[in-house]
Amino acid sequence: MAFSNHEELKLKLGNLILAIWLSTVPTLISYGVFGIHGLNVCRKMESQLEIVQKAEIKEICDQSAWDTTTSYIFLIGFFITLPTWFWFYISMKRKKI
Numbered sequence: 001m002a003f004s005n006h007e008e009l010k011l012k013l014g015n016l017i018l019a020i021w022l023s024t025v026p027t028l029i030s031y032g033v034f035g036i037h038g039l040n041v042c043r044k045m046e047s048q049l050e051i052v053q054k055a056e057i058k059e060i061c062d063q064s065a066w067d068t069t070t071s072y073i074f075l076i077g078f079f080i081t082l083p084t085w086f087w088f089y090i091s092m093k094r095k096k097i
Helices: 005-046 051-071 073-096
Strands: none
Touching: 005 051, 005 073, 051 073
């Protein structure tokens, strides 16, 4: 049984929406883990600096760690969503056939 173009589009879009919804939590977990990792790098670096420099460098480093993590949020989400969507799409297509 072959799909019509309309059914194929509905299947792809429906599964994409489902995959985006289900990948939200893993994306947020990854965001948090990378952010905490960046803060740990800053803390390690701060412990190796002289007291005079610590406050300013820690503030800059913490902000840089979160900015870097935030800049990758869409990439993280994409690589979590894409396999999820593909898996849903293939399994629903096989089920329909």
